Amino acid sequence: MSSAPLNVVVGVTGGIAAYKAVSVIRSLVLLGHDVHVVATDSALRFVGKPTLEAISRNPVHTDLYEGVAEVRHVAVGQAADVIVIAPATANTIAKLAAGIADDLLGNTVLASIAPVVVAPAMHTEMWQNPATVANVALLRERGTIFVGPESGQLTGADSGPGRLSEPDAIVEAVLAAVRPKDLAGKSIVVTAGGTREALDPVRYLGNRSSGKQGVALAAAAAARGAQVTLIGANLEVPAPASVTLVRVSSARELEIAVGEASASADVVIMAAAVADYRPENVAESKIKKDVQGDTLTLTLVKNPDILAGLASRRRNGQVIIGFAAETESDPARLLQLGRDKVARKGCDYLVLNSVGWSEGFATDGNAIVVLNGVGDIVGETSGTKASVADHILDLLT
Numbered sequence: 001m002s003s004a005p006l007n008v009v010v011g012v013t014g015g016i017a018a019y020k021a022v023s024v025i026r027s028l029v030l031l032g033h034d035v036h037v038v039a040t041d042s043a044l045r046f047v048g049k050p051t052l053e054a055i056s057r058n059p060v061h062t063d064l065y066e067g068v069a070e071v072r073h074v075a076v077g078q079a080a081d082v083i084v085i086a087p088a089t090a091n092t093i094a095k096l097a098a099g100i101a102d103d104l105l106g107n108t109v110l111a112s113i114a115p116v117v118v119a120p121a122m123h124t125e126m127w128q129n130p131a132t133v134a135n136v137a138l139l140r141e142r143g144t145i146f147v148g149p150e151s152g153q154l155t156g157a158d159s160g161p162g163r164l165s166e167p168d169a170i171v172e173a174v175l176a177a178v179r180p181k182d183l184a185g186k187s188i189v190v191t192a193g194g195t196r197e198a199l200d201p202v203r204y205l206g207n208r209s210s211g212k213q214g215v216a217l218a219a220a221a222a223a224r225g226a227q228v229t230l231i232g233a234n235l236e237v238p239a240p241a242s243v244t245l246v247r248v249s250s251a252r253e254l255e256i257a258v259g260e261a262s263a264s265a266d267v268v269i270m271a272a273a274v275a276d277y278r279p280e281n282v283a284e285s286k287i288k289k290d291v292q293g294d295t296l297t298l299t300l301v302k303n304p305d306i307l308a309g310l311a312s313r314r315r316n317g318q319v320i321i322g323f324a325a326e327t328e329s330d331p332a333r334l335l336q337l338g339r340d341k342v343a344r345k346g347c348d349y350l351v352l353n354s355v356g357w358s359e360g361f362a363t364d365g366n367a368i369v370v371l372n373g374v375g376d377i378v379g380e381t382s383g384t385k386a387s388v389a390d391h392i393l394d395l396l397t
Contacts, residue, residue: 006033006178009076009112011085011105012052013092014042015164017121021086022047023167025055028174030364031384036061036076038105040092064104073104077112084174085109087121087164090132096144097135115177117145119170124160147173172240175386176223182397184225189265190218190243191258191272193233195251199298200283207273208361211235213323214271216389218243224393229261233272251275251303262310262318267396269321270307271351273361278303311346319396322347325355339375348373349395370395 008028012021021043028035035056039049044062052060064073077083085092085105092105096118101107109116118139126132127149140146148165165173192214196204215237218230222242230243233254239245246261248254251274262268277300287296307322314320324341328334338352353368355361366388370379381391 006081007079008033008035008174009080009083009108009114010035010037010056011083011088011092011108012037012039012043012047013085013087013089013105014040014045015087015089015121016046017087017164018043018046020164020167022051022055024084024086024170024174025052027167027171029055029057031171031175031386034058036080038062038076038108040103040105042089061104064102064107066104073107074111076104077108077110077114080108080112080114082115082117082174082178083109083112084117084119084170086117086119086170088118090120090122090126090129093118093120093132093135093139097138115143115145117147117170117173117177119147119165119173120149120162121164122149122162123158124162127162145173145177166238168238169241172219172223172242176242179220179223181225183221183393186221186226186266186396187229187264188218188221188226188267188269189229189231189258189261190214190221190269191231191233191254191274192218193235194273195233195254195275196249197251197275197278197303198282199279200285200287202286205275205277205279206234207275208355209233209273210237210361211272212237212364213366213385213388214269215239216385217269217271217392220386220389220393226267229265231257231261231272233274251278251306255304255306255309258306258310265318267319267321268310268314269323269392270310270347271323273323273325274306275303277301305345307347308345311348319349320347321349321351321392321395323351323353325353325361327355329354335369335377338369338371342371342373342375346373349378351392368392 037052037056037060049060101110150163151161152163153159193211194207194209196206198204218228219240222228228243231246246257248257280299280301311320342350350371366385367382372378
């Protein structure tokens with residue numbers, strides 16, 4: 001799958017939720033896409049044009065009669081790979097349903113054959129009004145993709161359906177709209193995050209994994225048509241709405257969950273950072289330093305090797321992908337560590353990456369080398385964790 005930057009048009013309309021559009025734009029830009037904002041006059045009452053231009057890194061288009069010589073009222077839409085309108089007011093949805101093009105945003109949508117993603121935001125009564133319900137149904141029939149709205153706190157004291165979806169969910173829907181469904185029909189299990197091994201009811205042994213790379217893999221696989229189960233160990237980032245989430249904490253909990261989920265899976269991707277050891281004994285109450293004194297001795301025992309176990313019992317045709325996070329800075333030695341590990345584990349592919357105090361864990365980027373089962377390099381890339389996720393998933397197509 002190509003990971004080329006997309007030309008994304010973000011339509012911003014006049015609602016209080018317009019401030020969230022800034023986060024949508026920022027996320028798309030940070031993912032490497034070329035973002036062009038088309039704002040209505042009402043939108044600019046809520047978010048200033050300089051803000052939208054600074055975040056998008058492109059001029060903001062507002063006026064239907066600007067750029068007449070370059071036919072901008074149709075050119076913006078013709079050039080788009082995908083259009084997202086966030087927030088979309090009831091008025092905007094009505095105009096889209098009727099094909100009204102009395103502003104630049106309406107012209108842009110009519111002049112485009114790109115997928116259109118709409119993120120509504122309005123008061124509950126407006127969302128549930130029969131006119132809005134009918135307009136949304138008509139747009140869905142025409143292929144418009146809706147994300148949200150959610151139920152929650154609205155402007156003032158009101159609460160109920162009509163709240164704009166969170167920016168991450170909107171970005172996920174935008175990217176899903178243009179991804180090829182080349183993983184349709186596949187069942188994929190992804191593990192993510194870092195396991196925690198309890199010392200007592202308060203403390204645990206853990207690691208610095210946030211789960212970002214595993215969550216990116218789950219989101220990308222779902223966007224490409226797969227049925228995805230995400231087994232999340234203490235995730236520090238939201239799980240995609242498009243996957244089935246199973247929450248776990250310890251390595252043994254993860255082993256049980258992945259064992260059950262993998263029984264019918266076509267692919268298992270072990271992106272979680274799993275503790276190699278756990279305390280032999282877990283205290284029933286908080287360990288007190290005034291009782292223990294100046295030192296505390298812990299006896300640790302090995303956790304099961306989940307990846308090797310999955311590889312040893314995989315079905316014919318099932319693909320097992322492991323991860324190896326290493327602190328080795330020398331590329332040659334890092335590669336040898338990966339080759340040794342893939343030989344021990346017996347998995348089909350091993351994703352090898354460097355981690356340290358300031359790289360790998362909890363960052364937005366990653367750099368990986370992918371080895372096959374005999375230790376040959378079959379892939380190498382760096383970039384955002386979303387782009388890295390797609391590179392890994394390309395192995396399956």
